[in-house]
Amino acid sequence: MLSDAEMLRYSRHLLLEDVGELGQKDLKDGKVLIIGMGGLGSPAAMYLAGAGVGSLVLSDFDCLEVSNLQRQIGYQTGDIGADKVELMKHRLEMINPEIRVRSINVEMDEAQLLMELMMVNLVLDCTDNMDSRQMINAACVKAKVPLIVGAAIRLEGQLMFFDNRQADSACYHCLFPNSEEQTLNCSNSGVLGPVVGTIGTMQALEAIKHIVGLPSGVKNRLKLFDGKTLDWQTFVINKDPNCTVCGQNR
Amino acid sequence: MNVIVNESPVEIAENSTVEQLLNHLDKPLKGCALAVNQSIISRSKWSEYKLREGDQISLFQAIAGG
Ligand SMILES: [Zn+2]
Numbered sequence: 001m002l003s004d005a006e007m008l009r010y011s012r013h014l015l016l017e018d019v020g021e022l023g024q025k026d027l028k029d030g031k032v033l034i035i036g037m038g039g040l041g042s043p044a045a046m047y048l049a050g051a052g053v054g055s056l057v058l059s060d061f062d063c064l065e066v067s068n069l070q071r072q073i074g075y076q077t078g079d080i081g082a083d084k085v086e087l088m089k090h091r092l093e094m095i096n097p098e099i100r101v102r103s104i105n106v107e108m109d110e111a112q113l114l115m116e117l118m119m120v121n122l123v124l125d126c127t128d129n130m131d132s133r134q135m136i137n138a139a140c141v142k143a144k145v146p147l148i149v150g151a152a153i154r155l156e157g158q159l160m161f162f163d164n165r166q167a168d169s170a171c172y173h174c175l176f177p178n179s180e181e182q183t184l185n186c187s188n189s190g191v192l193g194p195v196v197g198t199i200g201t202m203q204a205l206e207a208i209k210h211i212v213g214l215p216s217g218v219k220n221r222l223k224l225f226d227g228k229t230l231d232w233q234t235f236v237i238n239k240d241p242n243c244t245v246c247g248q249n250r
Numbered sequence: 251m252n253v254i255v256n257e258s259p260v261e262i263a264e265n266s267t268v269e270q271l272l273n274h275l276d277k278p279l280k281g282c283a284l285a286v287n288q289s290i291i292s293r294s295k296w297s298e299y300k301l302r303e304g305d306q307i308s309l310f311q312a313i314a315g316g
Pocket of ligand 1: 172244
């Protein structure tokens with residue numbers, strides 16, 4: 001099952017009753033697509049690489065800018081101008097040479113995304129705009145692939161998990177149906193690094209729990225994180241039967 | 251009757267719907283989601299969902315950043 005080198009590398013997982021050797025094998029077999037390599041994607045990708053998720057696909061089409069470094073902890077000043085997705089691929093391979101990392105350095109359209117979804121069993125939405133979020137949600141519903149959504153702005157974070165394998169799962173569009181509306185993003189509102197890092201870290205935690213088969217506290221839930229008080233609020237997301245993405249009349 | 255909106259009390263007519271509350275508040279609702287007692291009410295139900303005395307309403311905006 002696991003090599004001696006892997007037994008050593010993952011010894012702190014093997015000590016955990018909730019992971020153990022079987023869980024580590026599940027992680028090794030795990031295939032996760034992470035879309036967006038910014039403040040959410042940086043910690044999410046690095047934690048999943050460290051944890052030994054066997055196949056990671058990274059998607060982003062931006063170059064590193066100096067203003068990214070305040071929060072996107074996977075990168076260094078000397079990397080400015082280079083493609084983020086290639087920088088992160090290299091970074092993950094340095095963290096853990098036991099895993100396979102593939103990079104997608106273009107803005108995917110729905111057709112390409114649907115093709116990529118056939119090759120993974122989980123998606124992390126770490127993007128920074130509403131159009132991408134709606135497109136990723138619709139594709140994951142269509143392909144029945146579980147989706148963990150993170151978002152952060154200012155001192156606030158949002159975390160959701162939609163298990164699209166289950167017919168009664170709600171979706172992102174049930175919660176936020178209008179993509180054309182003005183929404184807040186990091187470049188128009190600002191954000192603190194540890195706030196976006198907290199949400200990206202929670203996406204990685206939920207991903208690991210999902211892969212090793214632990215129950216999730218966020219399925220069909222929205223968690224709101226308040227970086228000022230450190231309080232988390234939890235809301236139940238009800239499937240909207242009239243949802244044009246996941247509802248009965250789609 | 252009284253309801254609580256994001257921790258502040260608001261007085262509205264008996265049997266008001268979510269939509270009537272939102273009209274009463276006269277707030278910009280772009281990209282907003284709404285929950286009553288920690289349960290999200292789909293936008294398609296806002297015009298029919300009737301509020302009750304003491305309901306706790308949370309209004310928050312979609313955030314897209316990352
Ligand atoms: Zn839906």
